[in-house]
Amino acid sequence: MPTSETCKPKACAIQDCLSANGYNESKCSDLIDKLYLCCKNMYEKEGPDAHSVCCPKLSLLNLKLKQRELGKIDAELLDHTRK
Secondary structure (H helix, E strand, O other): OOEOOOOHHHHHHHHHHHHHOOOOHHHHHHHHHHHHHHHHHHHHHHOOOOEOOOOOOHHHHHHHHHHHHOOOOOHHHHHHHHO
């Protein structure tokens, strides 16, 4: 199956944001949400076996979406809960 590049611009925007913000993931949460939504849409259109280097596998994507619903959305938030 060919590799989808549908979500590549969103993945690149995350990299730019991380670079500009000292790799503080919490500053880029909105872009991460947009990437995950793009990936979800890709899987809905292309099926569960779709492939993209920009998207996690469907099972991991579902886990990440669930975690974000629970408020565990970024590394900084998770670091604060460990202290």
